[in-house]
Amino acid sequence: xxxxxxxxxxxxxxxxxxxxxxxxxxxxxxxxxxxxxxxxxxxxxxxxxxxxxxxxxxxxxxxxxxxxxxxxxxxxxxx
Numbered sequence: 001x002x003x004x005x006x007x008x009x010x011x012x013x014x015x016x017x018x019x020x021x022x023x024x025x026x027x028x029x030x031x032x033x034x035x036x037x038x039x040x041x042x043x044x045x046x047x048x049x050x051x052x053x054x055x056x057x058x059x060x061x062x063x064x065x066x067x068x069x070x071x072x073x074x075x076x077x078x079x
Contacts, residue, residue: 003050004079007072010049011065014042027064050077 001009005019011026012019015033028034039062046068047053052075062068069079 002079003072003077004069006049007046007065007069007079010045011042014038014045022065024066024069025064046072050075052077 008019008022011017011022011031015022015031015038017031017033022031039059043054043059043062050072052072054071058071061071073079
C-alpha cells in the first residue's frame, strides 16, 4: 500500500466511509462526519501511521485532503 492509499484508508476509517468516497478534492464540507471529533481522531491516526507530529497551527489548516497531503509532504511523506 502506497502513502496515498494509506492516507485515503485512514480518512475513510475515521469517517466510517468507503475509500471510493474520498479524493484529493474532498473537504470538510463534502465528506459526511468530518467534524472536530473526527479531526482529532484523524490527526492521531496520521501521526501514528506516518510517525510524525503536527502542531496546532498546522491542524487548524486541515480543511481538505489536498491540504493534509501538502502538510504530510512538508514532513517528508512521499506521495
